[in-house]
Amino acid sequence: MERRKLLGSIAAAAVGSAVPASASAGPKKGGNRPSPPSHSNSKRNSDILPTGIDRIEETFYNQIERELHHGAQLAVYHKDELVLNIAGGTTGPDGAAETTDTRHVLFSTTKPYTAGTVHHLVDEGLVDYDDYVVDHWPEFGRNDERKEDVTIRHVLSHQSGLHSIPAIDDNPEVWGDPDEKERLVEEATLAYEPGTRTDYHLLSYGWIIDGLTRNVVGKQIDEIAAEAIFDPLGMDDTSIGIENADAVDVSTLVGFEPYHQITDPESPGYTAYVAALFNRDDVQESVVGAATGIGTARDLARYYNCLLNNGEDVFSNQVTRAFTSVEVEQEDDGEYTRRGLGVRFGGSPGDSFGVTASHGVYGHGGLGSIMTWADPDNDIAFAYVTNGIRDGYEHSQRVARLGDTVRHELS
Template structure:
């Protein structure tokens, strides 16, 4: 199989090199698995332009909301073992959360962004994000914007504490610990998939920078009435947050720090077997990729969004997650394909080169079926 995809690899490499030469990108990783085996692993550019350190395939990059795929996967692995139930009422294991009429909110609502608690205080700070108990107390005391299940509202930040605290209360382990021990560890990528980066590994990370993502946030703040309520000015999910060592080391499981190859490997182990490891059963895969939640425009961005249990569902038959600035990870169960991409220069508004590469890889595989 290795030689079958040489032209595709060369095409992806050429595209990335051109993007870097044009200044649209600085450091990029793109990886894909096909039927449980790696088919593509391309990386180029700089991990840190200030020092000139090169970006390797094993260099983790903060990848914003693409990390939600890691958190959701933790839940499904635990559910596969019978340790979690999607219809668990959160207040049953986290009594404080039941305040202000939230006692009927379930883990399913949290996974499908219909819990009704996407809002954070306007004055929340990055320092607050490093205090797990403080952030959970804020979420527990929040007042819902709608009854559970009634409104699709992207829980940009609160998704992580909602899901992560349920995991902690049920298992006694932090969600980052479960990821390392039960997901990344068995796949041999515990040093490339993080929900909280160990202090000893911080120097290995690439350094993310803003290209024009901050301009998009400014536009959203001015034009979308709910944007600042979900992503207050001090904690917008861009380079300022993603380059802070204290936040990277903290448990903030609405985001993640990954390599493209490790993310593609994890997704491959959801849809099939990878070196003897399959994370969930075919039946559970069908369950978690079935559309769930209300139809209609999403509350924050006003777009039509379809959610499975923790993953975005796309019209092309894929499921996964994408992050602010251009990272992504998606799986195509019917094709046996997974594709992941992450990058250091966070951008928006001038096309989406990583999405273009994802489509190019998908189409190349689909054409050979």
């Protein structure tokens, strides 16, 4: 498969919209149902009926039973309380039992963490959303004078004109070299005038923001995220990249072709290619702000609960409002999209947040395997993580169904 076609397929899967509820998810196969965990991780002292939690768990375990993935985690906050934190299945084809502490590659659900590093710099008074990137990183514009008009707001909202940088995107061998990545971002030229259109920044989102933070405070985004976000929120199992892959057990990714269950042989295609790529130790050790978050569903849900709580002690109220407000509403790669400064918004027909998601729901998906969102109207923070990469059609259906179940039972 050609690189450009491959990246296009990955982008479509990462952004993906859901399918009609009546669409088939493939043949159902039997299998040993994973034993549900005790409810020590599923608090029931809120005002939620136990039967509601049971129905959510039933939907969660049913997806493992149908062999849509080897293992998964689900974490849900409701009214500032962690009401559900469960895991099931295995950490891969030959893996151990999945637990709530198993760490996963988070793909594009990393982007809101990366955006959070910029919002932190805004809170610190070091940058502003409407600053030009060249104000803080003069060499950013050296190879294309149009880049002098790119603002930080443009980057956060996928409107910079640098939606792809093939010299980095297609070369994983440089992902772990911050100096080389910065140089290649400086050499890149715009595809269009900044602010004139929206194009999902599949990987360049991280390249640009990492270069920006290095030029502002001399630190990469992984350091800033750890100090300013993960540590204060007690997100002890999350990082952007990992220092030593041998020292951390990360769930093994598996790519599935449409309608394949886990007992079928793996077929060649973009899902298998991406799974193999992101299972590599050197990739997991790289700081890829758009894709190599390594963490748990519990920590993802904790982050969105922080945003529901007006930023707690991590972000100011003003910055939290900017983070979680709609910035742009327009077509992105043939689909209507509503984006903010690091998240996207729900409420569109067939949305992968679920058919019951209102326009106020915000969050982010991760390539064919993960979904996260916050629902301010119902005070719910949701994170669903799996180790099975599926195409946009099947993935959107499974995450939308689970999201709708959670919203229905907790609202």
